[in-house]
Amino acid sequence: MATTIDDVARAAGVSTSTVSYVLSGKRPISAPTRQRVERAIRELGYRPHAGARALASSRTNVLALMAPLRVDVNVSVIMQFVTGVVTAARTFDHDVLLLTADEIAGMERVANGSMVDALVMMDIEADDPRVPVLAGLSQPAVLIGLPRDPEGLSCVDLDFEAAGHLAARHLARLGHRQIALLGSPQAVLDRHTSYAERMIRGFTRGTSDAGVTGVVEPCESSMAGAVDAVDRVLAALPDVTGLVVHNEVALPWVLATLRERGRHVPDDVSVVAVCPPDVAVGQALPLTNVDIPAHAIGRVAVEMAMARVERSEPAETRLLAPMLVERASTVAPVR
Amino acid sequence: MATTIDDVARAAGVSTSTVSYVLSGKRPISAPTRQRVERAIRELGYRPHAGARALASSRTNVLALMAPLRVDVNVSVIMQFVTGVVTAARTFDHDVLLLTADEIAGMERVANGSMVDALVMMDIEADDPRVPVLAGLSQPAVLIGLPRDPEGLSCVDLDFEAAGHLAARHLARLGHRQIALLGSPQAVLDRHTSYAERMIRGFTRGTSDAGVTGVVEPCESSMAGAVDAVDRVLAALPDVTGLVVHNEVALPWVLATLRERGRHVPDDVSVVAVCPPDVAVGQALPLTNVDIPAHAIGRVAVEMAMARVERSEPAETRLLAPMLVERASTVAPVR
DNA sequence: CTGAAAGCGCTAACAC
DNA sequence: GTGTTAGCGCTTTCAG
Secondary structure (H helix, E strand, O other), X not given: OOOOHHHHHHHHOOOHHHHHHHHHOOOOOOHHHHHHHHHHHHHHOOOOOHHHHHHHHOOOOEEEEEEOOOOOOOHHHHHHHHHHHHHHHHHOOOEEEEEEOOOHHHHHHHHHOOOOOEEEEOOOOOOOOHHHHHOOOOOOEEEEOOOOOOOOOEEEEEOHHHHHHHHHHHHHHHOOXXXXXXXXXXXXXXXOOXXXXXXXXXXXXXHHHHOOEEEEEOOOOOHHHHHHHHHHHHHHOOOOOEEEEOOOOOHHHHXXXXXXXXXXXXXXXXXXXXXXXXXXXXXXXXXXXXXXXXXXXXXXXXXXXXXXXXHOOOXXXXXXXXXXXXXXXXXXXXX | OOOOHHHHHHHHOOOHXXXXXXXXXXXXXXXXXXXXXXXXXXXXXXXXXXXXXXXXXXXXXXXXXXXXXOOOOOHHHHHHHHHHHHHHHHHOOXXXXXXXXXXXXXXXXXXXXXXXXXXXXOOOOOOOOHHHHHOOOOOOEEEEOOOOOOOOOEEEEEOHHHHHHHHHHHHHHHOOOEEEEEOOOHHHHHOOOHHHHXXXXXXXXXXXXXXXXXXXXXXOXXXXXXXXXXXXXXXXXXXXXXXXXXXXXXXXXXXXXXXXXXXXXXXXXXXXXXXXXXHHHOOOOOOEEEOOOHHHHXXXXXXXXXXXXXXXXXXXXXXXXXXXXXXXOOOOOOO
16 A cells, blocks of 8 residues: 555556646646556555645645534534534545644644644634634634634624524514523623624514513523523513523423423423524424524535635635524414 | 744754754754754744655654544534543644544545544444455554454443443342343444443343343434333333433433333432433433443543554453442332 | 656654 | 755656
8 A cells, every 4th residue: 555656657657747637637638648547546546645745735635623522512513513514624625633622732733733724613702712823823714603803814603693683583573572582601601702692682682673571591501500590581571471592401401490380382481492403303392493503604614714725715704694493382472 | 934844953053853853852862952953943933844744754643533423322422532532642642633434435545645643433333334444554443342353453442241230230239120221222223233232231141140130122312212112111011110221312301201100210210321420410310320431432542542553562452341320310129 | 748857844764 | 962865755847
């Protein structure tokens, strides 16, 4: 398996450059030569040496992906981002090097060591410490999520503001007059994580646009936190009939708590979940949801990265439009 | 950032090889030269070019990890394997290239393209199609899980047979005489996935060793599947008082179904879960569990891979001993 | 349409 | 203890 491009060239009776060019397609090759070369490649089981290629071309065909590899929150969403990125990368003939999100030194290691052509970073926070270091790298980066100042950066995310607005509007249009948002844990809010704040903004705008009352409660990602949050909502808004839940981990416990408090879904309270479809339909009652298209976001991130690598396209931020799917958990309020 | 080893050599007033050797430590360097070189490296922000290094040394300092990136099953366990592998790899100064488990061509791509020093493959099945291709690769591989014939392969896994035995014995010793195992989905069994079969074998041996009656029921990873499986157990063993659950996804639903059927945990039925600790304590009632030490398994996998890469150690298979942690879900049967 | 050859940046003999 | 240098396998001018 130690076959080199020269072995192939010799076997095909051509020069090494010819082999290189049939591989890259960067110059026209006559049909007969091409065939001889391709045959030799096949018969020898030849694979170009990635390192040699990277050295000569300064392209690695590898993408770095920084993913938050903790176990606590929305693991399945993370997984979908990752698969989205990996499968998309393959369509651009790239492989994926996995870094953990905290490995801030890893960015410089893989970038300055020329191990990757670009970086994709998940789970970006308002003042993410990773963002400043990007400026020192020679490879482009795409952020999944929005930092405080996205100026000059490639960013992609769900349009959470639109998502919050959509969820609120859906409930309002059904006729609900008292609705609540059960959102992210306080810690996430404290970090000013952009998606949480945008969600709240959209929800708030949605309720006021519709002229209904809305309250927002943070919600820890634990059973106790869910119970507590539901109780706070019921205290603040005793006649609440609409609930938007933007916390996948807490979701099952929120539903259980509602049941225990004697609030039936959807007869007493309609629920819109902001989560991936598999989570929405995996509950006892299939939930109306606003999709978090994690897979699509991952794909778009890769497309943006490749656009910058291959065509030096400028940075831009793309917010994907949310989509609401109506299921069994939302109905008009029962008189 | 386009600094090369020659820039460093020039700045330090030494030869390139000297720089190379202070970097690799492969030959003694006098303190003064070493310091001049290290200073130059620091001041220039020099990073060796990974491709050039790989080309010259035929070592990439990258490990391939094939992970099952589906969203359906035990996502959190997969995540823990992955973090275990990634963090362990870093301690060996290696990065991780992520492949999806189905990408069988990816193995040959990264191996024959000399992109990696070794491969780690998760989720190995009895007749895993990936195993035969390993023979054609020049890099060593470590399997997480056990193929039908592990001869000559590096394998690591939890000792599921011991785990099944341990769980059964724990219940039997508490005094339970009728115990059941709710296991993997039928599809997993049909594939003769090794861990599922070993679990069953251990459980069965455990019950017969203890002289208690045990039944085994497969369990789909869905709410309906969990309900169904619990009902089958109750039908087969109406007086069941002990339950071993080896299906993380179904676990919450199993517990809910028990409640609905009027079987209280732990008063009416004791439950041992086979799952990671965070899942065990994340339930309404903290569960006695047999740990799946995913993180440790990932680490061991990397250690085995590096042992083969760095010291050409022979292949071996290592089964990690299970550990049972007693929590609130198991008690002696209530008279 | 094809070849020859100069690097890409580093490692590891081989010198001294 | 340090320097010189021949590759590692590929891409890409520069020449036909």
